[in-house]
Amino acid sequence: MSDIFIDKFSHIKKGVRIIGLPNTEKNQKIKINDSKYLISEKEKERIKIKIVEILKYSTVVDFLEEAQINNTVPFCKSIQEGVNYYNMQSSAEEREKLRIKYNYGFLGIKFEIIDKDFIQYKKNKQKYQQLKTANH
Numbered sequence: 399m400s401d402i403f404i405d406k407f408s409h410i411k412k413g414v415r416i417i418g419l420p421n422t423e424k425n426q427k428i429k430i431n432d433s434k435y436l437i438s439e440k441e442k443e444r445i446k447i448k449i450v451e452i453l454k455y456s457t458v459v460d461f462l463e464e465a466q467i468n469n470t471v472p473f474c475k476s477i478q479e480g481v482n483y484y485n486m487q488s489s490a491e492e493r494e495k496l497r498i499k500y501n502y503g504f505l506g507i508k509f510e511i512i513d514k515d516f517i518q519y520k521k522n523k524q525k526y527q528q529l530k531t532a533n534h
Contacts (some may be wrong), residue, residue, distance in 0.1 A: 401435045407443055409472050410436065416470055416508045418461050420488040421496045425505055428452060433512060446513035453506035456497055458484045461504050
């Protein structure tokens with residue numbers, strides 16, 4: 399099980415159940431029914447999720463318009479602010495290259511929470527590996 403690193407959990411804690419990711423080769427390996435950990439190194443937390451749907455979009459704008467900004471990044475007040483947020487994670491140029499190569503540049507990952515407890519994420523890799531192994 400590979401992890402998905404995200405910037406913050408505030409929107410997940412408030413009920414958001416879809417995240418946006420660039421359509422990289424690594425992210426293309428995410429499959430429906432996969433169990434993953436969403437990890438926020440910034441907030442030092444993680445939560446276990448199950449993937450329920452994978453949506454494919456040409457652009458971040460398409461993702462934000464279709465999935466609706468309040469369902470994806472409710473801390474952003476406009477589509478442009480949402481685009482700016484995702485531009486901090488991957489560049490528009492990088493996503494355009496992915497769109498040309500794979501016919502879409504961005505993924506919407508719908509999920510449900512399996513483990514409702516937000517667990518303290520251990521920055522020390524050895525401790526985290528032990529914690530991760532113990533939960534399998």
